[in-house]
Amino acid sequence: MFSKNEIDKLIHLIHNSNRIIICSHRSPDGDAIGSILAIYNFITLNFPDKVVFPILPDRCPEYLTFLPNSDKFLNPDEHIEIINQAFNTADIIIAVDFNESNRLGALENLFFISKAHKIFIDHHPFTNDTNYELLFHDENASAASELVYYVLKAIGFESFNYDIVLPIYVGIITDTGSLSFNCNLPQTYSVLSEIIKYNIDAKNIHNLIYNNFPVERMKLFAHVLYNKLVINVDKKYSYYSLTKEELEEFGYRDGYLEGVVNYALNIRGIEVTAAFVELNNVVKISFRSKNNINVNEIAKTYFNGGGHKNAAGANYNKSINDAIELFVEVIESI
């Protein structure tokens, strides 16, 4: 998958480093968390003399805290001093599941000015704005976690264990909607067939991720679908929005809305949908589409965001109503 030259260079960089940051994007999902933890667990097992910092702009969502070493994550709200120091002194930074520095939120500047060698492992359409040393990129990969598998396997397959393959499994399963999209290529199943041999209990993992909602999270889901979903059957779109106050009312925690936007697309005849959520003083937007509507282009062109053809997002700086108005205008003009 990747050249021997690139892998040798990576091994050389790891050998010659003492301090390694592994980081990913804000509002981290199963792929971001899985990619980081697979690499973290791999390096701490195989290179025990290295100091490794798994860093995220936001907290690890509660539904992924069953993953081994998820308690090691550092975030700027709780650990800003150690994060500052880590970025100032790191020898290498391994950036996973994103390739534009603005996806790093509060970490963007630290990342940008850090003198560490930067290594990207990503499956998004390539729009990198950063100087990097190495790039492991394939837009066709089901998840960044799948690419992490190829990279780690090339470094040393013998030294895999359950704690390394489990996060990769979770990354692939969550980023493909439990193998329902981005999963048409045989190699994804080859990876799964290799890692399932490590005694992964698929049913149990599914239950931990999807059948384990706190009551408040389920009530927030219900509120969105019953009270907040706006559906325009004629123009084939739907959307929902949530204000800061509503999130507070439902006891919102990071990750509670993961997956809700997909339900808005389950409706027959609906081709495109969006979610607008007031979070951390911006409007976090998620776009989803079926078939040929390219929401990555819409996110990029109108909202300064990005993503994939059928799943994209943005962080919008104007009001939530402005965001909705713009979305409706753009979709109705297509």
Ligand code: 5GP
């Ligand atoms: P989600 O809606 O699940 O947060 O994100 C869907 C997809 O869009 C993911 O692939 C994610 O990486 C991408 N995405 C979400 N927010 C942003 C953003 O602000 N900028 C860019 N470039 N991509 C985003």
Ligand code: MN
């Ligand atoms: Mn991903």
